[in-house]
Amino acid sequence: MQTATITRIEPRTAILSTIPQLRKFEVTCSSCNLREMCLPMDLDAEAMRRVEQVVYARRRVRRGDSLFNAGDEFSAVYAIRSGFLKMTVINDDGREQVTGFNMPGELLGLDGIGTGRYHGNAVALEDAELCVLPFSLLEELGREVPTMQRHLHGVLSREIVRDHGVMMLLGSMRAEERLATFLLNLSKRFTRRGYSPSDFHLRMTREEIGSYLGLKLETVSRLFSRFQEDGLIEVQQKHVRIVDIAGLEAVMGD
Amino acid sequence: MQTATITRIEPRTAILSTIPQLRKFEVTCSSCNLREMCLPMDLDAEAMRRVEQVVYARRRVRRGDSLFNAGDEFSAVYAIRSGFLKMTVINDDGREQVTGFNMPGELLGLDGIGTGRYHGNAVALEDAELCVLPFSLLEELGREVPTMQRHLHGVLSREIVRDHGVMMLLGSMRAEERLATFLLNLSKRFTRRGYSPSDFHLRMTREEIGSYLGLKLETVSRLFSRFQEDGLIEVQQKHVRIVDIAGLEAVMGD
DNA sequence: CGTTGCGTTGAATAAGGTCAAATAGAGTGG
DNA sequence: CCACTCTATTTGACCTTATTCAACGCAACG
Structure with missing residues (x-):
């Protein structure tokens, strides 16, 4: 299990202009073909620009490697750009339960907010690329842009709804x-x-x-x-x- | 199934002084014996005061009655003051799955944020009393008080973690x-x-x-x-x- | 005091799990 | 490019667990 590659991208637009065109192009959510279903969904131009400031790094994880593991310190949530991942939890006797499969445009790591440590493991099922969203920046953004706040709450709530669907599946x-x-x-x-x-x-x-x-x-x-x-x-x-x-x-x- | 009793409480502290002592006493989270585990957990005095402005009504639900049902318009989350409730979801063929049992100090209705309608049914297992927290006020508070924002995110995240625990239980x-x-x-x-x-x-x-x-x-x-x-x-x-x-x-x- | 809903228990059954063996692919190194 | 290895998958035979069906008991309540 090796450390995944981290590509640093400038955090603030002030510096953005100094980055080569290609890189700049990569950062923009507005030009990302996942924008329709990812975090910046339905945002106006200004809000979109603000989100782009939050996406401050890109991270690659190779097939079989972990994006994060249960117990790791939580600092960011991840938006999947490409690749499939699975989320798992492992209980005391070592039994593993897959709690979800995730594909591009979905957010990972929400389970870490509450305790400051990730609760589950995120493992790449194929080489994957993710946008790193430091959660403190996301919260700051939420405080300033109600649309973003509402959107983040929506993502969290829909994850709960999804989980209830899985309970129905497993239970009934x-x-x-x-x-x-x-x-x-x-x-x-x-x-x-x-x-x-x-x-x-x-x-x-x-x-x-x-x-x-x-x-x-x-x-x-x-x-x-x-x-x-x-x-x-x-x-x-x-x-x-x-x-x-x-x-x-x-x-x-x- | 009858409509539950709703006790209106003044929404803003400006008007609070006009309410009889008893009523005022009831409103205050600071004197609620559930404050240690409810929404206002770990807040300073100022933040506590702000939360109390959000708790603007009390609602009673009798045993067997619903606090809300799947499909009802979402406008508030509820903090349980007393009584036990269950959350259920019902799928297309009418099968019911209980997704959780809730006791005093816990928050209900988080499943409604994402879509604007509650996803599950909240049914009282015994006579219950709840604090009504209009979600728009809660979001407003979150924008102004980072501690509260963080706390709300924590509640949402821990609900996801709890759900993953249930998946482990059901699946393994x-x-x-x-x-x-x-x-x-x-x-x-x-x-x-x-x-x-x-x-x-x-x-x-x-x-x-x-x-x-x-x-x-x-x-x-x-x-x-x-x-x-x-x-x-x-x-x-x-x-x-x-x-x-x-x-x-x-x-x-x- | 009968009714009704909830809980307990037994016997038969079915659904899914366990164990085992064979096969198919994917990846690796010569 | 091929042989080899390792892992994933398929399938069969058998077994265990939980469900189904059914009967009965209990307690609350009008």
Whole structure:
């Protein structure tokens, strides 16, 4: 496990003009193709400029490496620019639970605000690049720009809502419903990012899917096979093709 | 389902002096015995005063009634003054999942910030009284008082952390571990509120416990009986007495 | 004092887990 | 480029756990 590369970017616009064009281009949220779903969503030009001041570094994490681990000191949240990550928690007996899979445009590290230390582990499922948002700067921005404040609260609240959805999944659904829900959720998120709703590459293993869904990897594998037999999907290793969306949705309806 | 009683309290201190002594006394967070664990935790006098301006109404909800329901317009979060409540979500096929049980000093309604509508249902398990905190006032306060801002973020973040703990419970633990965890968690929270760590009254039914823990009510009942046979607890209907805390903790260790 | 909701318990069943073996890919170094 | 290794995946057989179905008991309440 090696230290991830950190690319420092100038923190304040005052200095921004001294940076080569290319670099400047990289920093701007306004030109980032994730702006529609990332933190600066729906901001006016002025607010956007302020956010860009907060994004003061870029960080790369290689597949298998951690962005942060449980217990690490919290100082920033991260916006995913590229790559897939998983969030996990590990309990006393060493059992690991995957609490989420995250894709570009999503925010990581919110679990660290409350205690000053990250509560979970963020591990890259493939090489990833992230925007580092020092949380104190984000809070400062929130105090000055109500839109940003509201937006940050929204992100936190929606994470809670998402978690409640996972509780519903884990607490009330049968195995096949869980997997169907999972696939449909991935499909929706891929669609939002401009990728195919029906054809995608799973970055996580069967075991990681199983952990997230509260199932064993063998069960996940069997379900993939069954869904394929039933003509709902086509699977080949990590590549999934959803053949019958309505059918998948109907799995929950029985 | 009847509308809960709402007691209006003057929103701003300017008017506060006109209220009878008793009422004034009721409003003050500073004299509330929950201040140690509620929103105004760790605030200085000035910040405390500001919070008290935000708490502008009191609301009563009777056992079985809803404080709010999924889809209701979001405008406030609620601090529980007295009484137990449960949070639930209901999915398309009508299945209900209990996502949490809440006791005095805890905040409800955070799930509504992100979308402007509450995502879950808050139902009183016994007659309850709550402080109404209009969220726009809370945000305003957050912008002006960094301590409060940080504190609100902390509450939101810790809710996420709690949810991840529940995911761990639902995704990775066996039935008996879940129930043991649940009982120990209740014990801890009761202790914090000055009640007995070992002797308490469950406000929720076996079915509600089961829903929360991802188990059927019969399973919960059997586990209670088994824990009793094993000398870990004594149960009589809703009254629980933890006899062997270490033993309960050990349930998770096997 | 019957009704009703909640809780307990037993027996049968099903869902998913465990164990084991075979296979398929991906990555590595010669 | 190929052989080798390692890890991920698939599948079968069997087992365990929790669910389902059903009956009954208890306590609160009109």
